[in-house]
Amino acid sequence: MSKPVIATTSLAGCFGCHMSLLDIDERILKLVDLVEFNKSPIDDIKRFTKPVDVGLIEGGCCNSENVAVLRSFRKNCKVLVSVGECAVMGGLPALRNSIPLKECLEEAYLNSPTVDPGSGIIPNDEDLPIILDKVYPCHEVVKIDYFLPGCPPSADLIWEAVTALVEGRPLNLTYDMIKFD
Amino acid sequence: MSEIRFTIDGKACLAERGQTIVEAAKANGVYIPVLCNYEALKPVGSCRICTVRVAGRYMASCTQPVTEGMAVENTAPDLEDMRKSLIEMLFVEGNHFCPSCEKSGNCELQALGYRYKMMVPRFPYLWPGRALLAGSPLLMLERNRCVQCLRCVRGITSKAGRKVFAAVERGPHVTIEIDPKLAAKLSEEEARRAMDICPVGAILRKEKGFALPIGQRKFDHTPIGSDIEKGTGR
Ligand code: SF4
Ligand code: SF4
Ligand code: FES
Numbered sequence: 001m002s003k004p005v006i007a008t009t010s011l012a013g014c015f016g017c018h019m020s021l022l023d024i025d026e027r028i029l030k031l032v033d034l035v036e037f038n039k040s041p042i043d044d045i046k047r048f049t050k051p052v053d054v055g056l057i058e059g060g061c062c063n064s065e066n067v068a069v070l071r072s073f074r075k076n077c078k079v080l081v082s083v084g085e086c087a088v089m090g091g092l093p094a095l096r097n098s099i100p101l102k103e104c105l106e107e108a109y110l111n112s113p114t115v116d117p118g119s120g121i122i123p124n125d126e127d128l129p130i131i132l133d134k135v136y137p138c139h140e141v142v143k144i145d146y147f148l149p150g151c152p153p154s155a156d157l158i159w160e161a162v163t164a165l166v167e168g169r170p171l172n173l174t175y176d177m178i179k180f181d
Numbered sequence: 182m183s184e185i186r187f188t189i190d191g192k193a194c195l196a197e198r199g200q201t202i203v204e205a206a207k208a209n210g211v212y213i214p215v216l217c218n219y220e221a222l223k224p225v226g227s228c229r230i231c232t233v234r235v236a237g238r239y240m241a242s243c244t245q246p247v248t249e250g251m252a253v254e255n256t257a258p259d260l261e262d263m264r265k266s267l268i269e270m271l272f273v274e275g276n277h278f279c280p281s282c283e284k285s286g287n288c289e290l291q292a293l294g295y296r297y298k299m300m301v302p303r304f305p306y307l308w309p310g311r312a313l314l315a316g317s318p319l320l321m322l323e324r325n326r327c328v329q330c331l332r333c334v335r336g337i338t339s340k341a342g343r344k345v346f347a348a349v350e351r352g353p354h355v356t357i358e359i360d361p362k363l364a365a366k367l368s369e370e371e372a373r374r375a376m377d378i379c380p381v382g383a384i385l386r387k388e389k390g391f392a393l394p395i396g397q398r399k400f401d402h403t404p405i406g407s408d409i410e411k412g413t414g415r
Binding site: 082085088089090091092094095097098099134137139140144146147148149151173175176178179180181 | 272276277278279280281282285286291294295298299300301302305306308309310325395401402403404
């Protein structure tokens with residue numbers, strides 16, 4: 001029987017959730033026995049090459065590329081999991097959500113103390129993804145099946161969730177596993 | 182002392198006359214979640230987290246006195262889910278970035294989220310943009326985290342008995358303001374009390390953030406209410 005297939009991505013995140021996944025320490029050897037990785041920064045597979053059972057999403061959506069990647073994950077994965085505060089609620093990137101986008105861009109690219117006065121421009125190359133008006137939690141863009149809060153979620157929570165999903169058993173959550181920071 | 186007999190989820194309990202359901206439950210080792218209710222303050226019943234059911238009717242157990250023979254439902258699954266939805270509503274109605282919040286680990290709203298295993302709120306986020314008040318020397322008021330419990334309004338007064346905090350407007354527009362003159366005169370001790378009385382990270386002591394390391398904070402390992410359930414909450 002072929003192993004369950006996992007894919008992962010980091011959208012508007014900091015890779016901290018991927019680091020937390022690696023924090024499972026020696027259990028990573030068990031993970032390699034248990035599952036096969038497809039598209040993921042961990043194995044550097046860039047495109048889906050087969051149907052995936054579980055997609056782990058780090059980060060919310062702050063630009064058009066994040067939305068496109070998230071939609072391709074929804075299309076190619078049976079089950080999608082929002083991993084970490086940014087995927088679940090936008091996280092720290094969403095601090096900009098109550099500030100108008102124009103103001104954010106002007107502050108960063110025109111008025112910031114490190115910009116040579118008068119020489120700043122707001123990046124507008126057509127090859128750049130278009131920035132969204134707000135940072136969106138993943139479930140406000142596509143359907144998400146499960147949520148793992150935490151900044152980042154602990155390695156124990158990620159391990160418990162991934163193994164429960166691939167083994168098809170119910171999640172055994174302890175108090176220490178659910179944290180929002 | 183005249184005693185009243187009542188039950189919570191079928192458990193026989195005793196209450197003193199005039200006790201609210203929340204107080205009596207606590208005395209009997211039963212936790213009913215509260216948020217706007219606070220020790221010695223007169224209850225206002227504004228958050229509804231403490232809602233229980235008696236004879237099919239819903240009531241705020243922090244304001245409702247116990248009566249003889251009352252059969253209180255506290256942990257029925259639909260009640261618990263309704264409370265959870267109220268907690269979720271508070272999370273989407275403000276900006277709760279727990280990873281960067283000074284109150285994280287000691288916050289009652291967050292602790293309720295943990296106790297109720299909130300993995301994600303069921304409602305869309307609103308992203309309010311309420312102005313931060315940082316004018317007083319010792320305190321900061323981050324109103325995007327305020328849950329409008331009015332604990333500060335009720336509990337923090339000047340020596341002459343004047344309110345340091347006030348609620349202006351009503352309903353969804355209610356906003357907490359600080360009296361700048363009174364706030365300027367707050368002592369260290371009073372400022373600390375103001376921070377402690379706020380269940381969330383809306384009232385903060387300036388220059389005192391992140392004092393306790395992760396792992397040693399109030400709700401890092403013990404769920405909110407477990408002191409009451411262990412019978413040490415009296
Ligand atoms: S006030 Fe509480 S719930 Fe809100 S961000 Fe701070 S710790 Fe989180
Ligand atoms: S500032 Fe804090 S204590 Fe005052 S109403 Fe808001 S949440 Fe309650
Ligand atoms: S605790 Fe009873 S209404 Fe808030």
